[in-house]
Amino acid sequence: MREVAVIGVGMTKFGELWNTNLRSLFVEAALKALKDAGVDRLDSMYVGCMTSGLFAHQEHLGALMADYLGQKHLPAYRIESACASGGLAFRLGFIEVASGMSDIVLVGGVEKMHTGADVTDALSTASDSEYEAFLGITFPGLYAMIANAYMHKYRIPYKEFREKLAHVAVKNHEHGSKNPNAQFRMKITVDTVLNSTLVADPLRLMDCSPVTDGAACVVLAPVEIAKKLGKPVVKVIGSGAATSAIALAQRDDIAWLDVVEAAAKRAYDMAKITPKDIDLVELHDCFTIAEVCVLEALGFYEPGGAINAAYNGDTYIGGKLPVNTSGGLKAKGHPVGATGVAQIVEIVEQLRGNAGERQVKGAKRGLAQNMGGSGASSVVHILEVE
Amino acid sequence: MLTPRVYTEIPQRYRLEANKCKACGKVFFPPRLVCTCGSQDFEPYRLPTRGKIVTYTVVRTPGFVFKLQKPIVLAIVELEDGTRIMAQVTDLPPVVEDYSEIIKIGAEVELVFRKIFSEQEAGIHVYGYKCRLI
Secondary structure (H helix, E strand, C coil), rough: CEEEEEEEEECCCCCCCCCCHHHHHHHHHHHHHHHCCCCCCCCCCEEEEECHHHHHHHCCCHHHHHHHHCCCCCCCCEEEECCHHHHHHHHHHHHHHCCCCCCCCCEEEEEECCCCCEEEEEEEEHCCCCHHHCCCCCCCHHHHHHHHHHHHHHCCCCHHHHHHHHHHHHHHHHHHHCCCCCCCCCCCHHHHCCCCEEEEEEEEEEEEECCEEEEEEEEEEHHHHHHHCCCEEEEEEEEEEEEECCCHCCCCCCCCCHHHHHHHHHHHHHHHCHHHCCCECCCCEEEEEHHHHHHHHCCCCCCCCCHHHHCCCCCCCCCCCCCCCCHHHHHHCCHHHHHHHHHHHHHHHHCCCCCCCCCCCCCCEEEEEEECCCCEEEHHHHHHHH | CCCCHCCCCCCHHHHCCEECCEEEEEEEECCCCCCCCCCCEEHHHHHHCCCEEEEEEEEEEHHHHHHCCCCCCEEEEEEEEEEEEEEEEEECCCCCCCHCCCCCCCEEEEEEEEEEEECCCCCEEEEEEEECCC
């Protein structure tokens, strides 16, 4: 297997972008990534997207995006794994370059969620359609069930739990305020979260990631090509993916994301490192409780311990393990299919030392964790700068 | 969406029909063709109707199908034989200020037969199981 590097990154602004469409978003991010990489040809392309069919009445994204990128006859694949579509697309692009089958591969993710479609209904297709969505459960509802199970399992009083959870959103908005591409750049307080409207008890509006339009792209190449480009070489040193029960009721422990633990173990084993070797993390905070559970499953905290992470300041830029320096899904925004690729973009910017106000000093290794559904699929990547 | 005819042919929704692995005894709801032990030899099995709430939530912003029913309360219930099932919690008082006062993790419930929603403009009722506090 060849060593693989990320040689180019690009993303659109994330937000409520009524004046653009699915294809334009993707092509904008792709052109930025190609320009950053300094390459003019591609061997293949992967497009991560969850549900353009429901949002934009458009499938067949491989052909559409290759066509509009001006890449005639390019082999192109659309990858779907709910909100982990982007991360999984990145893994497949990585595998293709590592295998020697292709040299220059573009991996992108895109979602256009503001189209007039019922977003809650469209997203619910990532759950078990016949035994979950059929009953009226929503994604905030599924993560709220995880939150209640967590609070009960670790015997945390409601008021304390609620306040500590709010700190996750406060921290991610603080980080997002420093990111020009973030959907929400305003800082918020614990009271902003606690006074926001209830969405699914105990989660409130400001515990939830927003509805977002956006795209992100990266270009992959073998390390020997990356070394000729005169930029810091950011290598992919670990990649792990896993799946678990699609229905929350069928997981052994509702407060534990076994899928993240399994994907992370594979990525750590491949990179031959442990959690303590990681300098920063971009993880899937689709809801505040998800950031807590993911930090534990990635091995950064003991079970029941990560509820204190943002509250204690550990996960702020400047803390002992900066988490979601981009603002995370909460503040940067969550165009579902694009999220996994946008996480890679942030890690690469950080490892190159290009993250401006958000820069984590001396960052050498970053981890990106992307998740599908209520924890039915997850992808973990570890990147390192030479 | 499935047609009403198809709905009425789903034994899981009408008779709580699960299946049980003949090799290791594990119960699956909904039924599966392959067990986690590798066996493909199953027998039909009807779920018990009593259990306890493992976790729950109150969905205040459901999708369009459930808009008129909001808020809806949903729980994961562990039945007496250990099988877990998600269900709406029904027969609650019409106005509830704080659901945590009446619904607790560990509370006992029983499964009941109820309308889940009415489908699209024709308004055809779709039935299935819900649970209620005992």
